[in-house]
Amino acid sequence: xxxxxxxxxxxxxxxxxxxxxxxxxxxxxxxxxxxxxxxxxxxxxxxxxxxxxxxxxxxxxxxxxxxxxxxxxxxxxxxxxxxxxxxxxxxxxxxxxxxxxxxxxxxxxxxxxxxxxxxxxxxxxxxxxxxxxxxxxxxxxxxxxxxxxxxxxxxxxxxxxxxxxxxxxxxxxxxxxxxxxxxxxxxxxxxxxxxxxxxxxxxxxxxxxxxxxxxxxxxxxxxxxxxxxxxxxxxxxxxxxxxxxxxxxxxxxxxxxxxxxxxxxxxxxxxxxxxxxxxxxxxxxxxxxxxxxxxxxxxxxxxxxxxxxxxxxxxxxxxxxxxxxxxxxxxxxxxxxxxxxxxxxxxxxxxxxxxxxxxxxxxxxxxxx
Numbered sequence: 302x303x304x305x306x307x308x309x310x311x312x313x314x315x316x317x318x319x320x321x322x323x324x325x326x327x328x329x330x331x332x333x334x335x336x337x338x339x340x341x342x343x344x345x346x347x348x349x350x351x352x353x354x355x356x357x358x359x360x361x362x363x364x365x366x367x368x369x370x371x372x373x374x375x376x377x378x379x380x381x382x383x384x385x386x387x388x389x390x391x392x393x394x395x396x397x398x399x400x401x402x403x404x405x406x407x408x409x410x411x412x413x414x415x416x417x418x419x420x421x422x423x424x425x426x427x428x429x430x431x432x433x434x435x436x437x438x439x440x441x442x443x444x445x446x447x448x449x450x451x452x453x454x455x456x457x458x459x460x461x462x463x464x465x466x467x468x469x470x471x472x473x474x475x476x477x478x479x480x481x482x483x484x485x486x487x488x489x490x491x492x493x494x495x496x497x498x499x500x501x502x503x504x505x506x507x508x509x510x511x512x513x514x515x516x517x518x519x520x521x522x523x524x525x526x527x528x529x530x531x532x533x534x535x536x537x538x539x540x541x542x543x544x545x546x547x548x549x550x551x552x553x554x555x556x557x558x559x560x561x562x563x564x565x566x567x568x569x570x571x572x573x574x575x576x577x578x579x580x581x582x583x584x585x586x587x588x589x590x591x592x593x594x595x596x597x598x599x600x601x602x603x604x605x606x607x608x609x610x611x612x613x614x615x616x617x618x619x620x621x622x623x624x625x626x627x628x629x630x631x632x633x634x635x636x637x638x639x640x641x642x643x644x645x646x647x648x649x650x651x652x653x654x655x656x657x658x659x660x661x662x663x664x665x666x667x668x669x670x
Contacts, residue, residue, distance in 0.1 A: 307358065309570035311591030312582025313351055318594040320344030321429075322625055325605040332621040339538045345432050346497045346556060348598075350563045352436060353501025356443065357452070361509050364453045372444045379440045381647035385639050387433060390599045394427060397603075401611040419489035426606045429598065431489035438491045439498050456510045463503040467557050470496035475553040500560040504568060516572040523576040527569055533562030596640055597632035604628045 324341030326332040360370055391413055397403045405413075405424055412421030412430075416438070419431035452459035474493050477486025485492060508515055519526060537555035544552055570579045581587060590597070604624045608615050618627035 309582040311588040314591035314594040317344040349497035350501040353498035357502045357505035463499045466495040466499040530565035596635035600631040601628035
């Protein structure tokens with residue numbers, strides 16, 4: 302089922318980053334104020350699901366081709382994928398701190414430089430880097446867990462272990478919220494977001510071993526399943542702000558339920574003979590947005606920062622809706638000048654036999670993701 306390029310991934314990445322941009326638009330001058338919230342969190346969560354899925358597929362391919370997982374090569378590829386744009390952004394942040402009134406504390410810098418922003422600091426301009434912290438922590442843990450669980454030969458055991466984060470993360474989030482525990486149980490913690498990554502990993506294992514059966518089931522009523530997945534994803538956006546009292550406890554399970562809905566949508570979009578309702582995911586302009594989504598996610602935060610933070614006045618590049626255009630321009634420059642050269646370098650360390658995957662191994666996270 303995964304012999305070459307995986308379809309629709311860049312299309313879904315485009316959806317993810319557009320949700321983030323939509324959410325951040327409310328913070329710029331002239332931006333809309335939405336009754337429904339959570340667009341940005343949903344976009345990042347889907348990035349995580351895609352990341353867990355793609356990374357696991359690539360690992361399964363490598364084991365199928367080589368007989369084992371080259372962990373050191375994996376780390377090299379991840380570094381070449383994530384670090385160049387990430388540290389280029391931090392260099393610009395440093396220049397902004399030196400040349401404008403913008404200030405970033407030592408604690409914030411430590412969190413940014415060590416990919417622990419999800420535990421330290423609350424600065425807006427670099428606040429989005431929390432998701433890169435979650436991703437990097439996933440990269441450090443999953444290769445060793447993958448080798449220990451060996452999903453290539455023990456898929457059921459692997460799925461059982463991957464179900465644990467899906468059950469525990471909502472509980473840990475509820476405990477952290479009720480007890481007021483930040484850091485390890487805060488919204489940006491790896492412990493709170495591991496269920497999204499685990500959902501993607503589980504989907505990869507499921508489709509790798511039982512892809513034909515799953516595709517057959519998905520093909521029975523694709524339109525109905527598509528509507529069901531979309532409903533599971535969208536309903537919490539409307540329900541979360543309205544639930545009160547005892548029913549409020551249900552909201553802690555919403556992210557995990559959304560993950561399952563996102564996994565269903567992802568599975569529907571990559572199966573052979575998928576519904577024509579998802580054909581838009583492969584439109585050229587949609588896939589281009591997905592291609593530059595990592596750079597776009599990294600750089601957009603500067604343009605949705607309040608102008609006064611940098612001692613600037615309101616201008617086209619920091620106002621709604623043209624701030625999005627400014628962010629796109631920065632992302633395109635970043636992609637062609639920084640990302641692509643290192644992507645070529647990264648492919649030299651590729652151990653996956655199937656060459657076509659290179660075009661699909663663009664980051665899933667804010668990126669990868």
